[in-house]
Amino acid sequence: MSKSWRPATQLVHGGTTRSHHGETSEAIFLTQGFVYETSEAAEARFKGETDGFIYARYGSPTNDMFEKRMCMLEGAEDARATASGMAAVSAAILCQLKAGDHIVAARALFGSCRWVVETLAPKYGIECTLIDGRDLSNWEKAVRKTTKVFFLESPTNPTLEVIDIAGVAKLANQIGAKVVVDNVFATPLFQKPLELGAHVVVYSATKHIDGQGRCLGGVVLSDKQWIDENLHDYFRHTGPAMSPFNAWTLLKGIETLPLRVKQQTENAAKIADFLAASSKVARVIYPGRKDHPQADIIARQMKGGSTLVCFELKGGKEAAFRLQNALEVVRISNNLGDAKSLITHPATTTHKNLTDEARAELGISAGTVRLSAGIEDAEDLIADFEQALSRVSA
Numbered sequence: 001m002s003k004s005w006r007p008a009t010q011l012v013h014g015g016t017t018r019s020h021h022g023e024t025s026e027a028i029f030l031t032q033g034f035v036y037e038t039s040e041a042a043e044a045r046f047k048g049e050t051d052g053f054i055y056a057r058y059g060s061p062t063n064d065m066f067e068k069r070m071c072m073l074e075g076a077e078d079a080r081a082t083a084s085g086m087a088a089v090s091a092a093i094l095c096q097l098k099a100g101d102h103i104v105a106a107r108a109l110f111g112s113c114r115w116v117v118e119t120l121a122p123k124y125g126i127e128c129t130l131i132d133g134r135d136l137s138n139w140e141k142a143v144r145k146t147t148k149v150f151f152l153e154s155p156t157n158p159t160l161e162v163i164d165i166a167g168v169a170k171l172a173n174q175i176g177a178k179v180v181v182d183n184v185f186a187t188p189l190f191q192k193p194l195e196l197g198a199h200v201v202v203y204s205a206t207k208h209i210d211g212q213g214r215c216l217g218g219v220v221l222s223d224k225q226w227i228d229e230n231l232h233d234y235f236r237h238t239g240p241a242m243s244p245f246n247a248w249t250l251l252k253g254i255e256t257l258p259l260r261v262k263q264q265t266e267n268a269a270k271i272a273d274f275l276a277a278s279s280k281v282a283r284v285i286y287p288g289r290k291d292h293p294q295a296d297i298i299a300r301q302m303k304g305g306s307t308l309v310c311f312e313l314k315g316g317k318e319a320a321f322r323l324q325n326a327l328e329v330v331r332i333s334n335n336l337g338d339a340k341s342l343i344t345h346p347a348t349t350t351h352k353n354l355t356d357e358a359r360a361e362l363g364i365s366a367g368t369v370r371l372s373a374g375i376e377d378a379e380d381l382i383a384d385f386e387q388a389l390s391r392v393s394a
């Protein structure tokens with residue numbers, strides 16, 4: 001395996017180990033346990049003196065290929081594949097904290113992530129302060145003697161706000177805290193949190209990595225020392241392991257990740273420009289556009305725009321519902337990163353559990369709509385928006 005391979009090559013070949021049959025595609029090992037030739041071999045395996053698998057909850061051949069391929073893509077030393085993105089997020093946060101510790105998190109978080117830090121962690125005596133993560137001084141102000149983890153998502157869901165990851169990492173290093181980045185919206189192709197100084201990266205592999213609506217998955221990536229000291233035992237003994245069938249599906253998904261993300265991003269950029277020119281749209285937020293409020297940070301830390309577009313209709317909820325209902329190619333769904341274009345109205349779906357005030361803080365209004373661009377022909381998508389917008393009153 002060559003470390004110098006570029007992503008498109010790594011994603012097809014990275015981490016592959018073949019069985020004695022020499023199969024072309026990665027094999028699925030749905031199996032549970034492993035046998036040892038001798039008692040001594042079992043003892044050595046348990047002591048960690050020899051490489052090899054012990055039990056599928058700890059690690060298994062197909063999952064190992066997925067983890068290795070993700071490590072190559074991310075530039076990480078080690079990884080653990082989890083059953084879902086939320087299993088990855090909760091493991092990454094909880095494995096390194098104890099009662100009395102403190103988390104600082106950006107308040108613009110995926111709903112379940114916000115629940116983990118705001119509601120679950122305090123039940124175990126871990127305190128959490130939520131801040132507007134766009135302003136670096138807010139991170140500094142929230143720091144306490146007990147702060148151990150900074151947690152953020154960038155770009156955020158759904159309003160595509162951006163956080164200066166290198167700035168947050170610098171502050172974390174000054175106080176000995178770890179930065180955990182949920183990199184789902186950026187994808188591993190467009191943003192490299194570890195290179196920017198973050199310590200741990202998490203993904204919902206359900207999104208772009210599968211990208212075809214088939215299965216759930218997640219992954220936590222970091223340096224070997226952090227995994228050994230924090231995640232290793234937590235992962236073995238709490239059991240969030242990914243199903244090998246899902247690891248196999250995701251290995252297939254990851255082969256086409258660069259093709260899909262490229263097409264989705266090109267489509268998103270074209271739709272963003274089209275929407276920005278519409279008299280029915282109040283504003284468009286798209287990381288690839290020059291009018292994004294944080295275009296300077298995006299230019300520094302991201303290699304591409306986004307597969308997502310956030311926009312606000314002048315006509316509020318009524319206009320948003322009319323638009324969504326009139327679309328024919330684009331389907332209504334709260335999922336994202338898929339080959340199919342998907343649209344959702346955050347205020348009544350993904351963000352309905354927040355208070356009106358919390359939604360306003362995040363810039364989510366009654367007219368806010370989030371589009372996840374698929375890989376369809378851009379002209380068909382634009383024609384779909386054109387006909388649907390014509391049915392929305394100005």
Ligand SMILES: *Cc1c(COP(=O)(O)O)cnc(C)c1O
Pocket residue numbers: 084085086087089110112113153157182184185203204205206207216217218
């Ligand atoms: C979907 C998502 C998650 C959770 O992932 P699941 O695979 O659904 O558990 C976490 N963070 C972000 C940003 C997501 O989009």
